Amino acid sequence: MTHTPTNPDTPFTGSTPSDADRDAQAIANDVVARVLARAGTARAEGGTVHTDHDGDQLDLEERSALRRVVGLSTELEDVTEVEYRQLRLEKVVLVGLYSGGEAAAAEAEVSLRELAALAETAGSQVLDGLLQRRQKPDPGTYLGSGKAAELADVVAAVGADTVIADTELAPSQRRALEDIVKVKVVDRTALILDIFAQHAKSREGKAQVELAQLEYLLPRLRGWGESMSRQAGGQVGSAGAGMGSRGPGETKIELDRRRIRNRMAKLRREIAAMAPARVTKRLERKRHSIPNVAIAGYTNAGKSSLLNALTDAGVLVENALFATLDPTVRRARTDDGRVYTLADTVGFVRHLPHQLVEAFRSTLEEVADAALLLHVVDASHPDPEGQIAAVREVLSEIPGVEDVPEVVVLNKADVADPAVVGRIQRRERRTVVVSAHTGEGIAELKALIADELPRPDVEIDVVVPYSRGDLVHRVHEAGEIDAEEHLADGTRLRGRVDPSLAAELERAAV
Ligand SMILES: Nc1nc2c(ncn2[C@@H]2O[C@H](COP(=O)(O)OP(=O)(O)OP(=O)(O)O)[C@@H](O)[C@H]2O)c(=O)[nH]1
Numbered sequence: 351m352t353h354t355p356t357n358p359d360t361p362f363t364g365s366t367p368s369d370a371d372r373d374a375q376a377i378a379n380d381v382v383a384r385v386l387a388r389a390g391t392a393r394a395e396g397g398t399v400h401t402d403h404d405g406d407q408l409d410l411e412e413r414s415a416l417r418r419v420v421g422l423s424t425e426l427e428d429v430t431e432v433e434y435r436q437l438r439l440e441k442v443v444l445v446g447l448y449s450g451g452e453a454a455a456a457e458a459e460v461s462l463r464e465l466a467a468l469a470e471t472a473g474s475q476v477l478d479g480l481l482q483r484r485q486k487p488d489p490g491t492y493l494g495s496g497k498a499a500e501l502a503d504v505v506a507a508v509g510a511d512t513v514i515a516d517t518e519l520a521p522s523q524r525r526a527l528e529d530i531v532k533v534k535v536v537d538r539t540a541l542i543l544d545i546f547a548q549h550a551k552s553r554e555g556k557a558q559v560e561l562a563q564l565e566y567l568l569p570r571l572r573g574w575g576e577s578m579s580r581q582a583g584g585q586v587g588s589a590g591a592g593m594g595s596r597g598p599g600e601t602k603i604e605l606d607r608r609r610i611r612n613r614m615a616k617l618r619r620e621i622a623a624m625a626p627a628r629v630t631k632r633l634e635r636k637r638h639s640i641p642n643v644a645i646a647g648y649t650n651a652g653k654s655s656l657l658n659a660l661t662d663a664g665v666l667v668e669n670a671l672f673a674t675l676d677p678t679v680r681r682a683r684t685d686d687g688r689v690y691t692l693a694d695t696v697g698f699v700r701h702l703p704h705q706l707v708e709a710f711r712s713t714l715e716e717v718a719d720a721a722l723l724l725h726v727v728d729a730s731h732p733d734p735e736g737q738i739a740a741v742r743e744v745l746s747e748i749p750g751v752e753d754v755p756e757v758v759v760l761n762k763a764d765v766a767d768p769a770v771v772g773r774i775q776r777r778e779r780r781t782v783v784v785s786a787h788t789g790e791g792i793a794e795l796k797a798l799i800a801d802e803l804p805r806p807d808v809e810i811d812v813v814v815p816y817s818r819g820d821l822v823h824r825v826h827e828a829g830e831i832d833a834e835e836h837l838a839d840g841t842r843l844r845g846r847v848d849p850s851l852a853a854e855l856e857r858a859a860v
């Protein structure tokens with residue numbers, strides 16, 4: 351085995367040896383050498399009297415280290431393709447904590463597996479995953495210094511260049527842990543932000559993610575600079591905070607801070623300026639009384655697949671987390687011909703960084719406007735209830751969502767355990783069991799949507815002049831037509847529409 355716990359009483363729970371482990375073994379020597387070489391460089395620099403050049407080195411180290419996993423940079427413009435690819439080849443070790451008994455351990459394991467999927471989605475190779483039992487996180491080093499030292503051994507043995515902690519680390523914890531394990535440490539939040547940054551396509555989505563990243567980075571900026579200088583200082587045996595933690599370094603950090611704040615202000619303005627276009631579209635749909643059905647749910651639950659099954663939309667489906675970041679809106683029709691829209695939304699995840707919830711608030715607020723919420727659940731997942739809870743937690747932060755009728759759509763019925771499906775059905779008020787793959791339950795879901803959508807309820811019998819083809823079109827889209835006749839002076843329509851359209855028809859009628 352690649353790592354032997356030094357304290358057998360509370361050992362790390364390592365994953366079973368895999369091909370990845372053996373590959374890692376094969377390359378371990380090489381990578382360990384690289385890590386040592388890096389430390390050597392730092393030591394050499396720390397030993398010299400500080401110059402502006404040192405500041406640059408610090409900055410270099412800081413930028414590459416931050417950028418390689420976090421996708422963040424204090425130089426906001428210059429992420430190159432080459433570095434982007436580098437980032438995709440991270441070799442990572444995952445680490446998490448749990449307190450309490452078997453149930454807590456199982457839950458932590460599901461969470462760690464999800465973290466592995468997230469890391470892989472970000473392009474990393476996961477070499478190992480470790481869980482530690484601990485009453486609560488150590489405020490200093492998250493794991494406690496003994497376990498952190500063990501982690502350092504594991505990291506060196508498998509040749510990892512990054513540790514990902516299954517939590518949001520305080521800036522000081524991350525720094526302290528990094529000092530011990532000697533490779534870059536990132537947390538779950540940074541990883542999720544990184545994936546969002548890779549996947550955002552629209553201008554608005556990109557701006558939202560960048561804003562969230564900067565918000566995450568801002569309080570961590572000082573820590574990073576201090577960490578590097580402290581390491582360098584410590585290695586040459588100097589006392590105190592170490593050289594480079596004040597003076598030019600400090601100024602640089604202040605400068606970076608100001609630049610980041612300016613950038614954030616600019617992004618906020620841009621996002622605000624983009625909102626009207628979306629709001630206009632939404633109002634347009636409203637004016638035309640086209641109801642919206644929002645699809646929400648945990649990442650990888652099958653939301654896009656379901657949208658495709660319902661509308662043949664051809665939306666990107668991927669066995670990856672956060673495949674969809676930019677909301678897709680598609681038109682659909684009930685079997686009796688009423689038009690509605692279906693909106694695919696960003697997937698949710700446990701501990702979705704609050705910075706992202708904030709940044710995506712405007713997008714999520716659209717759910718509050720929906721006539722119906724389809725909460726898609728992967729019924730074949732080991733912990734569907736946990737996923738349902740995580741989704742509801744985020745949704746509960748958005749005012750108005752609680753008034754939208756919700757249907758729990760238990761997807762992947764083709765591979766789900768019927769006992770689990772039954773368990774959720776008993777717990778949830780309204781459910782429908784479907785498989786986006788086999789088509790099972792889709793007809794039932796369509797019928798349910800048709801039932802749930804507001805029905806036009808004002809009786810009309812009007813003759814619309816031929817000059818107002820637009821109104822006739824709208825009755826076709828949003829109303830129910832019993833009879834349609836082409837007369838000399840216009841189109842006679844009998845049926846039902848909603849009150850606002852009825853009023854417009856009344857005004858236009860001959
Ligand atoms: N077996 C099975 N797999 C499904 C079903 N529906 C979706 N999948 C698979 O689940 C994976 C995720 O599907 P998506 O539709 O991309 O999921 P999503 O909820 O849109 O995911 P994100 O956009 O990443 O949040 C894909 O590999 C799909 O092929 C289903 O009914 N049965």
Ligand SMILES: [Mg+2]
Pocket residue numbers: 653654655666667673674
């Ligand atoms: Mg999707």
